[in-house]
Amino acid sequence: MFYNTYLNIISFPSFVCRLTIGERQRKGAMKMERPRIAIFDTTLRDGEQSPGCSMNVKEKLRLAHQLDRLGVDVIEAGFPIASEGDFTAVQAIAAAVPRPIIAALARACVKDIERAAQSLSGAVCPRIHVFLATSEIHLQHKLRITQQQCLEQARDAVRLAKSFCRDVEFSPEDATRTSPQFLYRILEAVIEAGATTLNIPDTVGYSVPAEFAELIFGIRQNVRGIEKVTISAHCHNDLGLAVANSLAAVAAGARQVECAINGIGERAGNASLEEFVMALRVRSDRYAYETGIVSEQLFPASKLLSEITEVPVQPNKAIIGRNAFAHEAGIHQDGMLKNRLTYEIMTPQSVGVPDSTLVLGKHSGRHALGLRCEQLGYSFDRRELDDIYRQFVILADEIKHVHDHHLLDLIRESRGIRQGSQLSVAAAAPTGTSRKPLPLLPSDYSAATLPHNAVTEHHSEQEDYLWGV
Ligand code: KIV
Ligand code: ZN
Numbered sequence: 001m002f003y004n005t006y007l008n009i010i011s012f013p014s015f016v017c018r019l020t021i022g023e024r025q026r027k028g029a030m031k032m033e034r035p036r037i038a039i040f041d042t043t044l045r046d047g048e049q050s051p052g053c054s055m056n057v058k059e060k061l062r063l064a065h066q067l068d069r070l071g072v073d074v075i076e077a078g079f080p081i082a083s084e085g086d087f088t089a090v091q092a093i094a095a096a097v098p099r100p101i102i103a104a105l106a107r108a109c110v111k112d113i114e115r116a117a118q119s120l121s122g123a124v125c126p127r128i129h130v131f132l133a134t135s136e137i138h139l140q141h142k143l144r145i146t147q148q149q150c151l152e153q154a155r156d157a158v159r160l161a162k163s164f165c166r167d168v169e170f171s172p173e174d175a176t177r178t179s180p181q182f183l184y185r186i187l188e189a190v191i192e193a194g195a196t197t198l199n200i201p202d203t204v205g206y207s208v209p210a211e212f213a214e215l216i217f218g219i220r221q222n223v224r225g226i227e228k229v230t231i232s233a234h235c236h237n238d239l240g241l242a243v244a245n246s247l248a249a250v251a252a253g254a255r256q257v258e259c260a261i262n263g264i265g266e267r268a269g270n271a272s273l274e275e276f277v278m279a280l281r282v283r284s285d286r287y288a289y290e291t292g293i294v295s296e297q298l299f300p301a302s303k304l305l306s307e308i309t310e311v312p313v314q315p316n317k318a319i320i321g322r323n324a325f326a327h328e329a330g331i332h333q334d335g336m337l338k339n340r341l342t343y344e345i346m347t348p349q350s351v352g353v354p355d356s357t358l359v360l361g362k363h364s365g366r367h368a369l370g371l372r373c374e375q376l377g378y379s380f381d382r383r384e385l386d387d388i389y390r391q392f393v394i395l396a397d398e399i400k401h402v403h404d405h406h407l408l409d410l411i412r413e414s415r416g417i418r419q420g421s422q423l424s425v426a427a428a429a430p431t432g433t434s435r436k437p438l439p440l441l442p443s444d445y446s447a448a449t450l451p452h453n454a455v456t457e458h459h460s461e462q463e464d465y466l467w468g469v
Contacts, residue, residue, distance in 0.1 A: 034290045037280065038256040039273065040074040040199075040232065041067050043305065044089070045105055046270050047260035048078070052311050059308045060089040061096060066304050067261075068097050070297040072273075074256075076129065079105040080119040081112045087119050094123035101125040101167065108132035108157035117164035128161040128168050129199075130154075134186055135174035147182055155189045162194035169197040171234065176200075176207040176215065183215075184222045191225040197232050197256060198223075202245055205238025205268060209248035216252035232256035235271045237263060242271035247279060250289060261305045262313055262320070274298045274319040274351065282346050282467040299352030324348075325356040330365025333358045337367050346467040360407070362396035369407075376404060378411055388414050 044060050044067075047053060055063065060077070067075050077093040078086040094102045102123040106112035108130050120126035132143075132154045139145055145153070154170065161168045170190040175183060187198055200219065202212060216233070220226055233249035233256070235242040246257045263272030277293045302320040306313055315322040325348040327333050335342030336356065348356050358368040366389050373380060373388070380388065391410050396402050 034288050035255060037250055037289045037291050038073040039291050039293055040076065040256050040258040041072040041273060042076040042258050042270060043260040043264060045076040045078050046266060047264040049266050050264045050269060053264050053309045055308055057085055057089045057092055061092050063304060063308060064093040064097050066301050068099055070301050071292040071294045072100055073292060074101040074103050076103040076105065081115045087115065090119035091122060094120050098124040101127050103127040103129045105129045108153050110160065113157060113161050126165050126167065128165045130157045130161050131171035131173050133174050134172035134183060135177040137177060138174050151186050151189050154186055155193045158190045158193035158195050168195050169199055170195040171199040171201050173201055174203040176202040180218055187219060187223045188225065191229055195229060197230045199232035199234050199258065201234040202236055205236035205242060207245055208241060209244045212245040213248040213252040216249050216254050220253050230255050232258060234258040236266060237268040243275045243279060246271045246276050261301050274302065278319050278346060278351065295350055296352040319351055325353055326359050328359040328361045329363045333368040334365055341466050344466065350467055360402040361400060362393060372407065
């Protein structure tokens with residue numbers, strides 16, 4: 001009785017969002033396109049659950065707009081029952097971001113599902129995401145219910161969610177520690193109840209790639225009705241395997257991957273969106289799939305998230321870390337200056353990073369030092385550069401990173417020592433080149449940027465190795 005009234009209040013404009021991801025994927029498959037992997041971003045939900053990463057409504061909305069520019073298929077905007085703020089954030093995102101599917105999380109109980117449905121009432125493409133733990137550990141110690149009760153609760157919850165919304169995702173929490181036979185039974189039951197996406201979470205990051213692939217494959221083999229729904233992977237990073245497990249899941253038949261910007265999420269985090277997407281793209285020879293991600297928006301998304309949460313990214317983080325495109329070793333710098341294929345597998349520009357950097361430290365060589373001096377407006381002959389290089393190495397040993405002002409001091413000193421030697425100022429570009437003194441990059445130490453020819457010098461057969469040229 002109550003539900004009927006409620007349904008009238010929040011009927012969704014489902015005609016606007018006619019095709020589910022599964023339907024769109026099957027359509028694509030008919031046209032012999034590469035299968036499309038839907039990117040389900042959970043930065044604003046699982047990501048927000050990581051310590052120090054909570055966001056207010058305004059901040060969530062700002063990030064949601066960036067996720068939209070990034071081209072994610074689904075934004076999990078929050079857990080509406082958790083707080084007024086989360087409810088309002090889901091509502092605001094649903095109203096302001098019409099393109100992607102907006103998902104709201106709910107436990108498998110009436111009040112959560114109703115709240116989630118209510119928060120999504122303004123969404124063009126709403127999804128209710130229902131979860132219930134299924135592993136023996138969780139059933140016995142956390143929920144204190146039997147497998148039969150669990151199965152009935154999951155089925156009833158999905159039925160209820162379905163009465164509000166045609167797009168319903170179900171997650172058997174701790175799936176990777178659940179008995180596969182029980183998992184198959186519960187998945188069958190929620191498909192019958194109307195679930196359209198079955199998400200398989202490795203909740204505690206316990207699985208390894210071959211095992212996770214087997215689980216997905218087993219689900220495809222043993223669950224009746226599985227061909228009607230989309231299989232999704234949701235991997236945590238407790239063993240540092242979240243991205244590897246997500247890739248294994250895709251190879252085994254998953255067509256949606258849940259991930260977060262900068263890999264934030266509970267404990268060690270979720271699969272990092274930028275790493276997963278770029279692994280698919282750079283290694284498209286091994287993974288014949290596509291995503292709708294605009295990869296140039298990856299770095300801006302990462303920066304915005306760090307700015308909002310004030311949680312910095314580790315410098316060596318793949319794809320978007322400060323060092324991901326920085327080269328300090330002399331041999332590497334020399335290779336990069338000759339041809340960037342030597343030490344880079346994708347261009348920084350392809351992920352929205354302005355450029356590669358050559359960091360001046362004790363491992364650097366003459367080639368990069370000479371380049372930076374030129375970029376600062378000075379060019380030297382071989383003997384002069386040797387002098388400066390010797391002093392530079394002594395200094396770098398002491399202070400680790402040599403900044404431009406240190407370098408200018410060395411140049412001045414060298415000028416004093418070598419009375420009468422002529423410094424030629426190379427502010428004007430040498431004839432026949434388009435090289436200009438380049439501005440400093442936004443890094444905390446001096447860095448030479450690559451000259452233009454090193455950036456673009458490539459041949460088409462090499463593009464396999466340098467994505468984004
Ligand atoms: O890790 C997990 O199991 C979850 C579910 C709610 C999908 O985040
Ligand atoms: Zn999770």
